[in-house]
Amino acid sequence: MSHFEQKLDKYAALTVHMGVNIQEGQTLVVNAPLDAAILVRKIAKQAYEAGAKHVYVEWNDEVLTYIKYKHAPDEAFSEYPMWRAQGMEQLTQEGAAFLSIYSPNPDLLKDIDPKRIATFSKTSSQALKNYRSALMADQNCWSIISVPTPAWAKKIFPHLSEQEAIDKLWDVIFAVTRVHEDDPIGAWEVHNKRLAKMVKYLNNKQYRQLVYKAPGTNLTIELVDNHVWHGGAAVSQSGIRFNPNIPTEEVFTMPHKDGVNGTVRNTKPLNYGGNLIDGFTLTFQDGKVVDFTAETGYETLKHLLETDEGARRLGEVALVPHRSPISESNLIFYNTLFDENAACHLALGKAYPTNIRDGASMSKEELATYGVNDSLIHADFMIGSNELNIDGITKDGTREPIFRNGNWAFELD
DSSP: OOHHHHHHHHHHHHIIIIISOOOTTOEEEEEEEGGGHHHHHHHHHHHHHTTOSEEEEEEEOHHHHHHHHHHSOGGGGGOOOHHHHHHHHHHHHTTOEEEEEOOOOTTTTTTSOHHHHHHHHHHHHHHTHHHHHHHHTTSSOEEEEOOOOHHHHHHHOTTSOHHHHHHHHHHHHHHHTTTTSSSHHHHHHHHHHHHHHHHHHHHHHOOSEEEEEETTEEEEEEEOTTBOOBOSOEEOTTSOEEOSBSSOOOEEEOEEEEEEEEEEEOSSOEEETTEEEEEEEEEEETTEEEEEEEEEOHHHHHHHHTSOGGGGSEEEEEEOOSSSTTGGGTOOOSOHHHHTTSSOEEEEEOOOGGGBTTGGGSOHHHHHHTTOOOOSOEEEEEOOOTTOEEEEEOTTOOEEEEEETTEESSOOO
């Protein structure tokens, strides 16, 4: 077995045992690009060896995606196959685990009318709302990973040949997911414990507000009462530990939907629906985006913000130190799974109900009374850099440093 095959086997094992943590008799649903076939086969084998009953794979192909956006009639983007949405809901109810292999081509839809992309994004979000809400409430175990694809690898490493770019990106993925370690699963256990210490510290603090200062950013974010920080491993409603993101470096919680004021500027491009948005600012008043600019992707950002009322409000605030493995690679990945774990970020749209005490058991109406944002979208965008300072305001008004120059302002034992 080649060295690469050994790493691929480790990656598959990490995904099955730490990512979705498949259980005896469980079904695993995999959504993957065709380029991930070799890894998907290894994941399926590992899952069955771990006791899975079924492994169902939903394949996607970016060429077919482009063909549809380019040539299908407008009305095609206002329809979604409800048999598929109902099938996903049924699988959640039956306790399946879900794995997404996310490897988008950042430039795939650059010549497509942003309105088409926005229309289908809203259509699919409405159709899959119950399925996505179940995962955001940790009803089921779920995880997201990535594999190199030719277009994505060449975007990151444009001066390399296609195969060299793919090989280089594999090396980076193996490094930042700790697959290069002798015992990746053991390394992730240590990593999860490290993040858990930070989560415990922040949960004990219960800051009332976070204040952000950086070039182009002067923002105050109120946190909901009884907010809960999470990071690293999560626990499903049936009590199974899993890792939603591989890689992950973040700890995150919930802002109050009406408590965001000021202006924030992004620090990394946002790949949204096959189009890049960059050089953008958002100005908030009482939680809502009241003005915005963008040097690239203005129309895409405009359509994103117009998805629904909640799309103009924040649903997540996440802290990631500048000194983290992904950030220290000095690469822009044009892939939110990686870029969001290289920098502090915020998310427009729907909040995770698990980020407020007992939120997973609350109704939509109950969550709203606590200031929890709801939307069809959840779009993370990066705002962190080595120039970012963050202060926490306690309930008694004390101001404490949390981040200085992009990194934690304190250390925990």
